[in-house]
Amino acid sequence: MEYLTFKLDNDEFAVDVLKTREIVDLRAVTKVPQSPEFMLGVINLRGSVVPVIDLRLKFGMAKGEVTQSTSIVVMDVLVNGETVVVGAMVDSVEEVMGLDDSQIEPPPRIGTRLNTEFIRGMGKQDEQFLIILDIDRVFSTDELLMVQGVAETSSADSI
Amino acid sequence: MSMDQYAETFREETLELLSELEVSLLELEQRPDDADVIDRVFRALHTIKGSAGMIGFDDISTFTHEVETVFELIRSGGMEVTSELVNLTLTARDIIKSMMEMSFGGEPVAPEMMTRLTAGLRALMPAETAAASDVASDVGAAVNAGSEETTYHIRFRPPANIYHRGIQPLALLQELTRLGRCRLIAQTDSVPELDELDPELCYVYWDAILTTGHDEDAIRDVFIFIEDDCELKILAINDDLLDSGQGERLGDILIQHGDLTQQELDQVLQEQAKPKLGEALLKAGVVSGSQLDVALEVQAEVKKRQKQRQVVDEATSIRVRSEKLDSLVDLIGELVTVQARLSQATAEDDNPVLAEISEDVERLTWEMRDHILNIRMLPIGTTFSRYQRLVRDLCRDLEKDAELVTDGADTELDKTVIERLGDPLVHLIRNALDHGMEKPDERRRAGKPEKGTLHLSASHSGAYVILEVRDDGAGINREAVRQRAKKQNLWTSEMENNDSELINLIFHPGFSTVGAVSSVSGRGVGMDVVKQAIDALRGSIKVSSLEGVGTTFTIKLPLTLAIIDGLLVEVSDEKFILPLSAVEECIELRRSDVVNANYKTLLQVRGELLPYLRLRERFELPGERPDIEQVVIAEVQGQRVGFAVDQVIGEHQTVIKALGQMYKHLRGLSGATILGDGTVALILDLPPLVQEAEICEREMVAAQS
Numbered sequence: 001m002e003y004l005t006f007k008l009d010n011d012e013f014a015v016d017v018l019k020t021r022e023i024v025d026l027r028a029v030t031k032v033p034q035s036p037e038f039m040l041g042v043i044n045l046r047g048s049v050v051p052v053i054d055l056r057l058k059f060g061m062a063k064g065e066v067t068q069s070t071s072i073v074v075m076d077v078l079v080n081g082e083t084v085v086v087g088a089m090v091d092s093v094e095e096v097m098g099l100d101d102s103q104i105e106p107p108p109r110i111g112t113r114l115n116t117e118f119i120r121g122m123g124k125q126d127e128q129f130l131i132i133l134d135i136d137r138v139f140s141t142d143e144l145l146m147v148q149g150v151a152e153t154s155s156a157d158s159i
Numbered sequence: 160m161s162m163d164q165y166a167e168t169f170r171e172e173t174l175e176l177l178s179e180l181e182v183s184l185l186e187l188e189q190r191p192d193d194a195d196v197i198d199r200v201f202r203a204l205h206t207i208k209g210s211a212g213m214i215g216f217d218d219i220s221t222f223t224h225e226v227e228t229v230f231e232l233i234r235s236g237g238m239e240v241t242s243e244l245v246n247l248t249l250t251a252r253d254i255i256k257s258m259m260e261m262s263f264g265g266e267p268v269a270p271e272m273m274t275r276l277t278a279g280l281r282a283l284m285p286a287e288t289a290a291a292s293d294v295a296s297d298v299g300a301a302v303n304a305g306s307e308e309t310t311y312h313i314r315f316r317p318p319a320n321i322y323h324r325g326i327q328p329l330a331l332l333q334e335l336t337r338l339g340r341c342r343l344i345a346q347t348d349s350v351p352e353l354d355e356l357d358p359e360l361c362y363v364y365w366d367a368i369l370t371t372g373h374d375e376d377a378i379r380d381v382f383i384f385i386e387d388d389c390e391l392k393i394l395a396i397n398d399d400l401l402d403s404g405q406g407e408r409l410g411d412i413l414i415q416h417g418d419l420t421q422q423e424l425d426q427v428l429q430e431q432a433k434p435k436l437g438e439a440l441l442k443a444g445v446v447s448g449s450q451l452d453v454a455l456e457v458q459a460e461v462k463k464r465q466k467q468r469q470v471v472d473e474a475t476s477i478r479v480r481s482e483k484l485d486s487l488v489d490l491i492g493e494l495v496t497v498q499a500r501l502s503q504a505t506a507e508d509d510n511p512v513l514a515e516i517s518e519d520v521e522r523l524t525w526e527m528r529d530h531i532l533n534i535r536m537l538p539i540g541t542t543f544s545r546y547q548r549l550v551r552d553l554c555r556d557l558e559k560d561a562e563l564v565t566d567g568a569d570t571e572l573d574k575t576v577i578e579r580l581g582d583p584l585v586h587l588i589r590n591a592l593d594h595g596m597e598k599p600d601e602r603r604r605a606g607k608p609e610k611g612t613l614h615l616s617a618s619h620s621g622a623y624v625i626l627e628v629r630d631d632g633a634g635i636n637r638e639a640v641r642q643r644a645k646k647q648n649l650w651t652s653e654m655e656n657n658d659s660e661l662i663n664l665i666f667h668p669g670f671s672t673v674g675a676v677s678s679v680s681g682r683g684v685g686m687d688v689v690k691q692a693i694d695a696l697r698g699s700i701k702v703s704s705l706e707g708v709g710t711t712f713t714i715k716l717p718l719t720l721a722i723i724d725g726l727l728v729e730v731s732d733e734k735f736i737l738p739l740s741a742v743e744e745c746i747e748l749r750r751s752d753v754v755n756a757n758y759k760t761l762l763q764v765r766g767e768l769l770p771y772l773r774l775r776e777r778f779e780l781p782g783e784r785p786d787i788e789q790v791v792i793a794e795v796q797g798q799r800v801g802f803a804v805d806q807v808i809g810e811h812q813t814v815i816k817a818l819g820q821m822y823k824h825l826r827g828l829s830g831a832t833i834l835g836d837g838t839v840a841l842i843l844d845l846p847p848l849v850q851e852a853e854i855c856e857r858e859m860v861a862a863q864s
């Protein structure tokens with residue numbers, strides 16, 4: 001399988017390349033009031049309104065500085081059984097690489113800063129670890145609800 | 160076209176026919192003798208049967224055939240229309256619909272239902288026909304299926320010695336009449352005087368006007384044994400004849416029949432003083448009365464056909480998948496956005512040529528927008544028949560007597576709105592009949608007519624459509640609402656004096672005044688569901704009611720969901736759109752006015768105190784508010800409310816884009832739109848904003864006291 005890799009802080013992440021649509025430069029984001037901080041807002045993507053998420057904030061990292069290489073990875077994500085186009089803001093996009101399943105190990109129970117729910121596995125590339133994300137989980141509404149503070153027992157169970 | 164496409168077309172057409180059938184049946188119930196209605200029912204059944212057979216849905220075809228047989232019998236006068244028959248046929252219609260849905264992946268139909276229905280229908284038929292119908296109509300149907308009816312003029316002049324050859328012309332003519340609806344006229348002008356008459360010769364010839372589904376060959380077949388010896392003219396009164404322009408004028412018809420020569424005609428025409436040629440010809444003795452009859456009949460048929468064709472021509476339409484229209488709406492949405500950008504770019508650039516082009520593009524875009532949105536508009540009347548049926552069936556179940564009167568069936572609404580309006584309307588009608596409408600004896604005691612009336616009306620009002628569901632039933636019981644409200648802690652002392660606030664409590668989630676749950680309504684889905692559905696369409700619903708007199712629900716809906724006129728405003732560098740249709744005026748609010756006002760959230764406009772809310776505070780936007788704020792005053796659910804913003808920018812053609820799943824839980828915003836500079840602005844959803852503000856205020860007041 002092929003993966004698109006990108007960087008957040010010093011960590012390298014990967015998503016299934018088939019999930020991604022395109023990579024666009026950071027552009028004017030319209031804030032949507034009363035939504036969690038990691039939900040940056042919406043952008044105009046050739047006439048469509050696409051929500052954008054700051055992955056750093058989503059993963060509990062410090063807010064990053066916007067640089068030349070800051071990009072938005074536009075992806076098809078399954079939310080409540082419906083395909084939704086979502087953008088993820090990342091520090092920089094690295095490359096597309098092939099990884100065999102044998103090169104992927106199950107997610108570690110400890111030692112990562114982020115919710116292991118989001119991790120599909122760990123890949124290894126030239127002594128550098130890659131965190132392979134289960135992007136549908138990252139964007140699941142339970143997660144969003146939880147942050148919005150309206151979640152009930154169902155999402156509490158999943159933590 | 161692939162088979163799937165045929166099947167899909169069949170499905171669409173059949174659904175249409177089924178709803179036509181429903182309408183016709185309900186009409187038939189009112190006027191059981193109306194031959195036109197009987198014909199319509201028959202034709203609908205016939206077409207369904209025919210096309211189902213063609214497409215290979217034999218089960219539908221066979222079943223429909225059973226029902227059609229009954230109506231064939233009614234049409235020929237062999238049977239009467241009874242209400243039982245209408246009931247059975249309506250059920251049959253439902254079964255046909257289920258069968259079709261089954262073929263397209265729906266639930267299977269219980270075979271015993273079909274058997275029971277068929278048995279019921281047969282029981283209604285006169286005994287001998289019921290038995291015979293199996294065979295006889297099968298044959299007829301096989302020939303008839305799929306072909307359209309044509310009217311022919313046939314002139315049959317047998318050889319004079321026909322009796323010598325042992326052929327009975329009567330038998331031939333009888334066979335001819337069996338082909339369809341036939342009028343025979345015997346022409347006796349060549350019968351000689353009695354002393355010259357040879358009784359063994361045939362002097363008579365016949366004209367027939369035959370309307371049949373068979374073709375010309377079938378007619379010729381009747382005369383096959385003597386075809387070579389007799390004179391047989393068959394003229395189809397069809398489109399070819401119409402196109403040739405012949406058959407319109409009586410003289411032409413007679414000449415064509417050979418009853419009149421051009422010379423004779425010219426002569427009579429010269430002498431003719433009166434406009435009626437027929438009378439003149441008769442007087443001149445050049446044609447006989449019966450010859451004229453035939454010609455007149457042919458002429459009438461031609462005229463009828465011309466009229467039909469005109470109707471068909473006028474109604475020329477094409478069937479387009481609604482997805483295609485949807486994508487067209489999307490495209491025009493993008494075009495409107497791009498056009499806005501173009502206008503903005505031109506405004507910044509001082510180029511008169513470009514400005515002119517930009518204005519043209521703007522004009523064209525807006526025109527196109529209107530046209531495209533118009534294509535999606537459907538008359539709401541298409542759904543009314545469904546409610547007729549609903550009322551009828553409910554009345555039977557509830558032992559009530561009520562009539563649904565509809566008004567404004569041609570009011571047009573966006574297709575999507577109509578579709579999503581179905582369930583709420585069904586709910587309202589159910590409620591009206593179940594809770595509102597009294598039983599006939601109760602109504603009599605109350606001095607009302609036993610038959611209740613339920614009004615469903617639609618009308619335009621600016622950019623809105625107003626729908627009204629009005630009943631003349633018992634009205635909403637205030638005491639019951641009050642009790643219930645107290646029980647659910649919704650009661651406030653203000654409601655004592657404000658009746659409208661009290662009865663509008665019925666839209667509150669989980670509110671129901673009826674103790675027992677009936678099978679018809681009150682299944683735990685309350686009026687709040689109706690309200691939600693209407694809210695989702697960006698509409699509003701209000702109720703007014705007089706005890707003992709009736710209840711009226713008024714629904715106000717926007718014409719279209721895709722593009723609205725908006726008012727663009729700015730608050731701390733963020734742009735928002737308010738639906739312009741709600742906006743009444745904009746006023747300035749000085750900082751000094753605010754300080755002076757006693758009540759913080761009230762604002763004085765020409766002596767009237769209005770509540771207002773600050774978008775900056777509501778959306779927790781950063782920055783200080785300017786010295787002079789702008790307040791947009793809008794009507795929200797019958798109430799004037801102000802929205803304080805930094806700046807009012809102006810009108811904006813707003814193409815509504817959904818915010819989608821990710822922002823599903825957000826209240827107060829109904830979507831987003833793209834502005835001329837390419838950035839995104841959010842569209843405000845006013846009713847929830849106001850509601851929230853009211854709740855906040857109430858909590859604050861409660862906390863203070």
